[in-house]
Amino acid sequence: MPVFILFDGIIDPIDYVYHIQLKMALNMENDSLMCKCFPTSLARPTFNWFKNLPRGSVDSFQSLCDRFISQYYGNKRPTKDISSLFTMKQHEDERLQAFLTRFNLTKSIVIECHPSTVVQAFKLAMNRVSTEEKYRAKIRQKQVQPQRQTSWKAEKRPREEELITPLKVTLARLYPENKDKFRSPLPIRQHLEQRNQSKHCAFHSNFGH
Structure with missing residues (x-):
């Protein structure tokens, strides 16, 4: 059964x-x-x-x-003619799969519907959505652009030198007083015979620069 x-x-x-x-x-x-x-x-x-x-x-x-x-x-479902397919339109927030299901449901009650005509109607519906979306994107861009220019002028970025606090004493004087706050440095890579013996680095505790 x-x-x-x-x-x-x-x-x-x-x-x-x-x-x-x-x-x-x-x-x-x-x-x-x-x-x-x-x-x-x-x-x-x-x-x-x-x-x-x-x-x-x-x-x-x-x-x-x-x-x-x-x-x-x-x-009984009312039958429709082919014009009902050409007046269909995909909604702005409608996914493609949902629109395809709705399109096929309408197509099932259309009498004497040639496949090539169905394809043409579907393409027109999609093209209409694409064109309207591009138009709305241009409108949004025109609305946002003046706001960006205004905000750029209103908020000036500080220059790099304005972010640096100038030191009133030399690094050579600061280091002995704060050397316990630093991690042990890596050794100087240059060979000893190649270094300048007249210069001593307090940070590396060695000669060279």
Whole structure:
């Protein structure tokens, strides 16, 4: 027994009959079996409609489908023409996958829709979004640019020499008083015979510079 989507009285009745036919494709020639399986796919209160059919009023699966579609014809999805695709537009915050799903849903109820026309309509919808986004980007850039110029003039960056505190004494005098605050320096890499013996470095405790 195939598993059916239960009909709840909201689905398009024509689509639902097509769903039943697909599920029962191997038994389409067995008319009585099709008629007996059909009510098992009906949920309440739609099952009550079937139960209240006059006895003997259904003589074939086709007549059962005709009665069913007639009863729930108000749920039929309205068909649209190709112009409905050309008026579609992707929303600014709509992802591409979500727009593609919405586009395909509209396409499914369009009658006589040629594939090349569908592709053209989809490209126009995307191009429209791209053009509008570029236009909005230019508008935002014009609005932001004057603010940047104003803020640049209002806030002047200090020069490098203004960030340095000038020393009033020499480094040679400062170091002996603060040498305990420094880490031990690396040794001078230059060979001793190549160094200037007339110069002594208090920081390295050695000759050379």
